[in-house]
Amino acid sequence: MTVASLQNVEVDYARGRALGPVSLGLAAGETVALVGPSGCGKSTALRLLAGLEAPSRGEVVRATGRGETAVVFQAPTLAPWLSARANVALPLALAGVGKAEAERRADAALARVGLAGAEAARPAQLSGGMAMRVSLARALVTEPKLLLLDEPFAALDEITRRALADDVLALWVASRPAIVFVTHNVEEAVYMASRVVVMTRGPGRIAGDFAVAGPLPRPPHFRTTAEFRATVEAVSEALGQGMAA
Numbered sequence: 001m002t003v004a005s006l007q008n009v010e011v012d013y014a015r016g017r018a019l020g021p022v023s024l025g026l027a028a029g030e031t032v033a034l035v036g037p038s039g040c041g042k043s044t045a046l047r048l049l050a051g052l053e054a055p056s057r058g059e060v061v062r063a064t065g066r067g068e069t070a071v072v073f074q075a076p077t078l079a080p081w082l083s084a085r086a087n088v089a090l091p092l093a094l095a096g097v098g099k100a101e102a103e104r105r106a107d108a109a110l111a112r113v114g115l116a117g118a119e120a121a122r123p124a125q126l127s128g129g130m131a132m133r134v135s136l137a138r139a140l141v142t143e144p145k146l147l148l149l150d151e152p153f154a155a156l157d158e159i160t161r162r163a164l165a166d167d168v169l170a171l172w173v174a175s176r177p178a179i180v181f182v183t184h185n186v187e188e189a190v191y192m193a194s195r196v197v198v199m200t201r202g203p204g205r206i207a208g209d210f211a212v213a214g215p216l217p218r219p220p221h222f223r224t225t226a227e228f229r230a231t232v233e234a235v236s237e238a239l240g241q242g243m244a245a
Contacts, residue, residue: 001028002061003146003178004049004069009058010203011044017203019044021058024197024206026146029176031169031216033189035235036199036207037243042182045204046071046148049180063145070139070177074151076131078123078138084110085119088138095142109137112171129160133167140171147177151184165192169217186239190231191218198235200242207242210235 003026010020019041026032026049034042047053048060050071063069070091078087085106092102107119113133123131132152139147149168153161165188172179183189189196190212198208213227222228 002026003028003030004062005060006045006048006055007059007061009045009048009055009060011041011048011053012056019202019204020055022199022204022206026178026180028145028178030195031172031179031181031193033181033183033193033196034199035183035186035189035196035239036204037201037239038184039202040199040242041202041204042199043150045199046150046180046182049146050148068142068144069146069148070142070144071148071150072132072135072139072152074154076123076135078131078134080123083120083122084115084126084134084137087123087134088141091138091142105141106137109141110134112140112174113137113167128156129164132156132164136164136168136171140175143175144177147172147179149179149181151182153188154184161188166217168192173217186232186235187223190228190235191223196231196235198238198242208235208238210238 005025006022008021008023011018036042048055049062050069051062085103088109089102089106092105110116110119113136115133153164181192194212194216196210196212197206200207210231212231214222
């Protein structure tokens with residue numbers, strides 16, 4: 001079953017074409033990484049799927065029910081005056097869920113991302129990795145069918161990035177949303193996704209589409225396997241060709 005798709009979409013801004021034409025389908029439970037050079041339209045494609053932007057041409061098909069699509073941005077975008085519990089409960093409160101039920105579900109979501117005991121903490125009291133975990137909990141609390149991640153680990157150190165990558169895959173196992181993950185890091189893309197889509201330089205088009213073998217979540221030492229290294233090299237080569245296109 002297709003959860004969302006871009007069908008021959010193009011996006012034009014005043015400065016010119018930013019994206020397209022691009023066609024991309026997302027199956028239920030599929031994890032897809034988008035990689036490409038800066039300015040190629042990766043984040044624009046994500047905004048189209050999130051319903052935050054409309055295409056100039058083409059069609060976007062997506063689930064439109066409340067809470068069915070969730071987005072995690074590069075910055076955690078937490079309300080600084082709210083506790084972690086209140087930040088995570090916010091989408092439920094906006095959907096009309098009662099306070100007690102919303103807080104119960106928020107606490108459960110925080111526990112899922114390893115933050116049991118930090119419910120009362122304000123964003124200023126959290127490390128960058130902890131703040132991103134709160135943002136992930138807020139995205140997952142509505143049990144979305146589509147989870148969109150726009151370079152959420154870009155500002156974090158490598159050890160935290162790797163830990164959060166494993167956390168996201170473990171969380172995916174629990175509810176199996178379709179995931180679209182935007183990153184500049186080819187190894188991160190191949191590690192986190194069952195499919196890596198490579199985009200050309202702007203206006204972005206699809207330069208390659210690579211299936212990634214292996215189970216999700218990834219087993220220990222997956223990054224050292226021959227299959228992983230070969231896929232990284234193939235994606236990197238396509239990325240280089242896309243930058244020259």
